[in-house]
Every structure is written in C-alpha cells, then in structure tokens.
Amino acid sequence: xxxxxxxxxxxxxxxxxxxxxxxxxxxxxxxxxxxxxxxxxxxxxxxxxxxxxxxxxxxxxxxxxxxxxxxxxxxxxxxxxxxxxxxxxxxxxxxxxxxxxxxxxxxxxxxxx
Amino acid sequence: xxxxxxxxxxxxxxxxxxxxxxxxxxxxxxxxxxxxxxxxxxxxxxxxxxxxxxxxxxxxxxxxxxxxxxxxxxxxxxxxxxxxxxxxxxxxxxxxxxxxxxxxxxxxxxxxx
Numbered sequence: 001x002x003x004x005x006x007x008x009x010x011x012x013x014x015x016x017x018x019x020x021x022x023x024x025x026x027x028x029x030x031x032x033x034x035x036x037x038x039x040x041x042x043x044x045x046x047x048x049x050x051x052x053x054x055x056x057x058x059x060x061x062x063x064x065x066x067x068x069x070x071x072x073x074x075x076x077x078x079x080x081x082x083x084x085x086x087x088x089x090x091x092x093x094x095x096x097x098x099x100x101x102x103x104x105x106x107x108x109x110x111x112x113x
Numbered sequence: 114x115x116x117x118x119x120x121x122x123x124x125x126x127x128x129x130x131x132x133x134x135x136x137x138x139x140x141x142x143x144x145x146x147x148x149x150x151x152x153x154x155x156x157x158x159x160x161x162x163x164x165x166x167x168x169x170x171x172x173x174x175x176x177x178x179x180x181x182x183x184x185x186x187x188x189x190x191x192x193x194x195x196x197x198x199x200x201x202x203x204x205x206x207x208x209x210x211x212x213x214x215x216x217x218x219x220x221x222x223x224x225x226x
Contacts, residue, residue, distance in 0.1 A: 098213075
C-alpha cells in the first residue's frame with residue numbers, strides 16, 4: 001500500500017500563476033485534509049473533506065479551493081499564487097474525522113516568487 | 114483561546130541518552146492527544162494517541178504520559194538512537210463551539226553520536 005501520495009514534491013511559481021496539488025489515498029479513508037506548515041508554527045488546516053462529496057473550510061482557506069474528486073482523491077488549487085502562500089503543504093487522510101489517527105503524505109514544498 | 118505549547122523548541126542529546134519532551138494545552142473540553150514524529154522532508158507519522166481516561170501509552174522506546182487535570186503531556190524517549198533525530202509534534206483535539214484539532218509547533222530533537 002502506498003498510503004497517501006502527493007504530487008508534485010517541489011514547485012516554484014511566479015506570483016499570479018495557478019496550480020493544483022494532487023493527493024490520493026489507498027486506505028479507503030472517509031476524511032481527507034490539506035494543511036500548510038510554516039516555520040515555527042504548527043500545521044494549519046486549509047480545507048477538509050469529512051466524506052466523499054463534502055468539503056469545508058479550515059483555519060486558513062483564503063486563496064485556496066479544493067475538490068474531492070472521489071473517495072480516493074482530494075486536490076488543492078491555488079488560483080492566483082501569492083508569496084504568502086510559500087509553504088510546505090501536506091495532504092492527510094483518516095478513517096473518521098480530525099480526532100482520529102491521520103496519515104500524511106510526504107509534502108509539497110511550494111515557493112512563490 | 115485553544116492553544117498547544119511545546120517545549121523545548123529544540124534539544125540536542127547524545128546517542129543512548131534519554132529525553133523528555135513537554136506539551137501543555139488549553140483545549141477544553143478535551144477529546145484526545147496525539148504525538149507525531151516528523152522526519153526532515155517527510156510527513157508526520159503517528160506515535161501514540163491518548164484519550165481522557167489514559168495516562169500513559171508506550172510505543173517501543175517512546176512513552177507518552179497525560180495529566181488531563183493539569184493539561185500536560187510528555188513524550189519520553191528511552192535509549193535514544195540517531196534515527197530519533199526528528200521533530201515531535203503534539204496534537205490536541207476537543208474544544209467547544211466547533212470541534213477543533215490543534216497542532217503544536219513541535220520540538221526539534223537532534224541525537225548526536
């Protein structure tokens with residue numbers, strides 16, 4: 001089993017460009033999440049999907065959109081990248097909600113110049 | 114305000130020594146507390162999860178303790194190995210007015226030969 005797979009691993013964007021981060025899990029989990037990790041701070045929730053067909057805003061949703069394509073896949077889109085979105089992005093999944101054990105992807109290191 | 118504070122920020126120990134990392138939280142009411150290990154360039158991996166009724170849980174050389182009365186947790190690492198060099202993240206779930214999961218900023222542990 002691959003667990004949670006994120007692509008790409010690294011990306012450099014120019015301000016104003018758009019991109020989509022892809023995430024897929026093969027554990028048949030109901031819930032999926034997108035977090036960002038910045039130096040000196042804990043992971044912060046951007047968006048989550050409690051189950052297939054639903055998405056909800058997390059703590060820092062501005063500038064992002066998400067799509068729960070099916071039970072396996074949950075993508076994160078930056079429509080117009082800004083330098084403040086330079087960060088490491090993690091996708092995660094869990095069986096039932098945020099309070100249960102989450103499994104994380106390897107992360108995407110995004111730099112916006 | 115719900116918060117999770119970890120100390121120390123970073124720690125250097127010699128291989129074979131023991132160490133203890135601290136986590137204080139203000140999340141109330143409390144649901145559960147998790148410790149994750151994050152290797153450099155990787156996503157976090159779950160070590161332990163504890164609910165209100167549990168005050169200690171072990172995973173190999175890792176032992177987590179929880180004092181729900183004082184809202185404190187610790188992670189004790191016994192006979193450290195070079196592979197223990199990583200960030201250790203405390204995560205607390207709970208809260209009122211909307212269930213929350215809050216990540217601490219982590220403790221960066223360096224184990225030297």
